[in-house]
Amino acid sequence: MSLRIAVCGIHIESSTFSPHLSGTADFDVTRGQALLDRYDWLGDPWAAEVEWVPLVHARALPGGAVEPAAYDAWREEIVQGLADGPFDGVLLDFHGAMSVVGREDAEGDLITAIRGVIGPEPMVSAAMDLHGNVSPTLFAGCDLLTCYRTAPHVDVWETRERAARNLVEALRRGERPHKTLVHVPVLLPGEMTSTRVEPARSLYARIPDVEARPGVIDAAIWIGFAWADEPRCTGAVVATGTDAAAAEQAARELGQAFWDARDDFAFVAPxxxxxxxxxxxxxxxxxxxxxxxxxxxxxxxxxxxxxxxxxxxxxxxxxxxxxxxxxxxxxxxxxxxxxxxxxxxxxxxxxxxxxxxxxxxxxxxxxxxxxxxxxxxxxxxxxxxxxxxxxxxxxxxxxxxxxxxxxxxxxxxxxxxxxxxxxxxxxxxxxxxxxxxxxxxxxxxxxxxxQDLHRLPYRNLKRPIFPLDEDAALTFDPR
Structure with missing residues (x-):
């Protein structure tokens, strides 16, 4: 079956506590064949008979919040490219912790704009950084979400390939995946959650076994982004599968394991x-x-x-x-x-x-x-x-x-x-x-x-959250 899949994304991690503003000059932008050339798996057998359509990808070193004009221009370019559909699917290659001046939940805004033009039928798969955030809006707009499993990130390209492969396989099955989101009320800096050391090493090591279960397509754990003051900034687990019960069980299990380890996270060095x-x-x-x-x-x-x-x-x-x-x-x-x-x-x-x-x-x-x-x-x-x-x-x-x-x-x-x-x-x-x-x-x-989160002037986080609040608690209301 021939498939048509668009490829796009805006990739940046934004601190709302930094006075720096990220503008167009801070980004490297790729389009056309240059965008497709980033992915060395396009010639693999599983990717055959797929028309990969490059729209635009903008990537910057992490910085302050993005200037609205820059974000709006790339969002519009993505929307206009998708208007040249139809598309069977969209591969979203982005970070997940972008902030835009005057906006809230930038990736949620982007997926809303994407759905506004492609409608509800095409499938969307997101490849993200584990320091990104999964808001309810982003989760609702995507059919598949996955993220890196290492920090420092040595599996970036494997993650993008996994997101693309999961999308192609789901489209060829012709069945929309079941998915479950569990928010874990933990917010920690990456320097306390490196997968080089415990407990993150063992936590992320559980993913392959969970993912290998019957009925599970993918399981992912997001640490979240500690340096943005937005309600979506929190830990998260997403599991997707061909079986709803298996996906929910996987998300609950990993979410509980994340929560149970909260007191064990420590800085990766003295x-x-x-x-x-x-x-x-x-x-x-x-x-x-x-x-x-x-x-x-x-x-x-x-x-x-x-x-x-x-x-x-x-x-x-x-x-x-x-x-x-x-x-x-x-x-x-x-x-x-x-x-x-x-x-x-x-x-x-x-x-x-x-x-x-x-x-x-x-x-x-x-x-x-x-x-x-x-x-x-x-x-x-x-x-x-x-x-x-x-x-x-x-x-x-x-x-x-x-x-x-x-x-x-x-x-x-x-x-x-x-x-x-x-x-x-x-x-x-x-x-x-x-x-x-x-x-x-x-x-x-x-x-x-x-790194001392207690010194940061949070105003908009969803509270209570560990370690800022002693009364933080994990409650299961999986989506």
Missing amino acids: TGSMDECLDAALKEGAARPYFISDSGDNPGAGGADDVTFALERMLARPEIRDGSVRAVYASLFDPEAVAAVGHLPVGAPVSVRAGGRVDARDPGPLLLEGSLEAIADDPDGGRVVSVRIGGLSVFLTSRRMQYRLLESYRLLGVEVSSVDVVTVKIGYLEPELYEAAADWMLALTPGGVD
Whole structure:
């Protein structure tokens, strides 16, 4: 049977506590064959005899809420593309934690617009991040929903393939799947729910066995997104199946297991203030390289990427300032500072204020006085420079980026293995950094993705919710 399936999505994770706004320039947009080329499974036998119709896919590094005009333009492009139907199905490739300025439940708004043009008959399958959110509106509009099963996310493309395969198989069966949603009133940062460690490791390890049961198509667990203040932000479990009772049992079981483990979640690494982390890193005999996560301003979760608090604390250490300790700070987003020094010859003295232009919390812009150490063009950060101050290399970028790949350090002349201390704006260490680190700590620094959720000014969450409320409780009202 020949099928016609549209492919589209808007993929971003948005912190409503970050002053950064995500606009069109922050997104990489693909259309046409370039969009289809992202999926290497299109030539597999199960995907044969399917006409995959690319509409538009926009993807950005996590950031602040999306500007309405950017979102509206991509939503309209998706709607107009779907108007050229008919379609048997839609593959939605998105994150699930997008916020749009002045709106609530952006993905719910998107699925509503999609259903408004395709109607109730075509099937919709969503591939999502496990840090996304499943609102009642999104759940109602989709026939199949699945998400990553690892954090850090090493199964992104497998998840997209699973969502597509489940959609094709359901369409060929000609039967709409049964589905069950259980909301779990838990809201935790990703750094407490990594699948590298317990209890998330065992919780997610249960999924393949549950999914293999007769009558079950897919089972998925969403941690939810802690840095957006919306009612939909909470843990969730969705199970889909060819048998309604089997799907409901799977969702109830995994939802209960998630709830039962709530007190066991802990940070994936030792934590402390920035000064406490520096004390550990600079202690005689500390393993090298020693990594410190500047977690509160992590651009990989939506931080502005220019809070200077952690850098100021590093510059206050005399052993770093005098060069006794070799250190790296990666990085500060500041295109103005890059432009001010990027035309100078390497080795030239520099004096430039950097950081604190987007998220101006204390101490705000810092005066960096040193020498221009390196200049490069980074595929993620654009024009980037390194300013050397004593033993410290301070990376400045023209675009917000996360220094998660060792090659990005090499572009600025740094072999991480030869450095004593690396402070990086990140949460849990991504795979390459995790392998490179001899030891590490997670600094509980200020920023738009503050790890201490009790410090965040929530107003719109559905309460009670763990760990913010002692009276939170799991109740089964499966949809």
